[in-house]
Amino acid sequence: MGRMLIAEVVGTTGAMLAGGTAQAATLQGQDLGSLAGLAPLGVTVGNDAVALVQASDVVIDFTAPAVTVRLAALAAEAGKALVVGTTGLDPAQTAAIQAAARQAPIVWSANMSLGVNLLLGLVEQAAARLGPDYDIEVLEMHHRMKVDAPSGTALALGHAAAAGRQVPLDEVWVKSRDGHTGARASGTIGFATLRGGDVVGDHTVMFAGLGERVELGHKASDRRIYARGAVRAALWVKGRPPGLYGMKDVLGL
Numbered sequence: 022m023g024r025m026l027i028a029e030v031v032g033t034t035g036a037m038l039a040g041g042t043a044q045a046a047t048l049q050g051q052d053l054g055s056l057a058g059l060a061p062l063g064v065t066v067g068n069d070a071v072a073l074v075q076a077s078d079v080v081i082d083f084t085a086p087a088v089t090v091r092l093a094a095l096a097a098e099a100g101k102a103l104v105v106g107t108t109g110l111d112p113a114q115t116a117a118i119q120a121a122a123r124q125a126p127i128v129w130s131a132n133m134s135l136g137v138n139l140l141l142g143l144v145e146q147a148a149a150r151l152g153p154d155y156d157i158e159v160l161e162m163h164h165r166m167k168v169d170a171p172s173g174t175a176l177a178l179g180h181a182a183a184a185g186r187q188v189p190l191d192e193v194w195v196k197s198r199d200g201h202t203g204a205r206a207s208g209t210i211g212f213a214t215l216r217g218g219d220v221v222g223d224h225t226v227m228f229a230g231l232g233e234r235v236e237l238g239h240k241a242s243d244r245r246i247y248a249r250g251a252v253r254a255a256l257w258v259k260g261r262p263p264g265l266y267g268m269k270d271v272l273g274l
């Protein structure tokens with residue numbers, strides 16, 4: 022995603038690349054433009070997150086949960102805006118982002134695409150309308166390099182379905198199944214995770230009733246949609262008051 026984000030920032034009117042950090046020693050000092058397959062930009066990879074936050078109006082983060090928590094703290098300290106795409110945060114890490122959003126404007130979304138954010142509303146509506154006689158299952162597939170499961174998007178879809186039913190997701194979720202599970206408990210929301218190849222991101226929410234099944238889904242075929250959404254969020258969040266925002270706010274959905 023880092024490379025995609027560089028290309029998207031450079032190609033977007035009104036946006037300018039202030040810098041970027043990476044972890045790998047081999048990347049330090051390399052030109053960010055060359056890394057992204059563009060002409061050299063004269064801006065190189067660093068490893069100083071404090072300097073990056075100081076140099077930026079908005080920081081875009083697609084990394085790993087521990088990095089996101091640190092960046093959110095730095096953004097809060099400096100009062101700088103942050104866009105977070107990273108998934109797989111645990112409850113304590115989630116609380117840290119929420120706390121940082123009291124001092125800085127933060128857009129946080131498990132999926133920056135327009136299609137998925139539209140789907141979230143449709144799923145909430147379907148869950149509310151179809152009612153408890155329809156069993157809800159969320160199925161997702163991603164590329165073999167993905168490290169967290171279920172995907173952030175699958176969990177967001179689960180939250181949307183739970184909101185439609187007016188129940189907290191963590192009281193009804195079944196994140197995986199194995200062995201003698203017994204019959205499906207009524208009212209639960211199940212998750213199934215597939216990993217393989219170069220799948221960009223497939224999500225399906227099934228509402229399985231007796232005699233029919235409704236399926237709502239989204240298939241991403243180009244990771245650029247995420248970068249495009251993130252840069253749009255960055256332009257939107259600059260200058261906003263502190264708070265935790267979502268793509269729904271950015272897209273006006």
Ligand SMILES: NC(=O)C1=CN([C@@H]2O[C@H](COP(=O)(O)OP(=O)(O)OC[C@H]3O[C@@H](n4cnc5c(N)ncnc54)[C@H](OP(=O)(O)O)[C@@H]3O)[C@@H](O)[C@H]2O)C=CC1
Pocket residue numbers: 022023042043044045046048083084085088105106107108109130131132133134173247
């Ligand atoms: N919200 C959305 O729309 C989307 C969210 N994502 C999420 O974004 C995250 C990243 O995904 P992806 O790009 O595929 O993952 P990658 O593993 O390819 O990239 C993660 C990057 O984070 C960097 N990183 C890790 N630790 C540090 C550190 N301490 N300082 C600086 N950089 C660091 C790594 O740098 P290095 O290479 O040097 O190790 C690497 O470049 C995941 O959580 C994924 O789920 C992905 C796509 C869309």
Ligand SMILES: O=C(O)C1=N[C@H](C(=O)O)C[C@H](O)C1
Pocket residue numbers: 108131132163167171172173174175221222
């Ligand atoms: O890691 C990915 O690739 C993606 N991660 C996000 C998620 O966990 O939902 C968004 C998208 O599905 C791609």
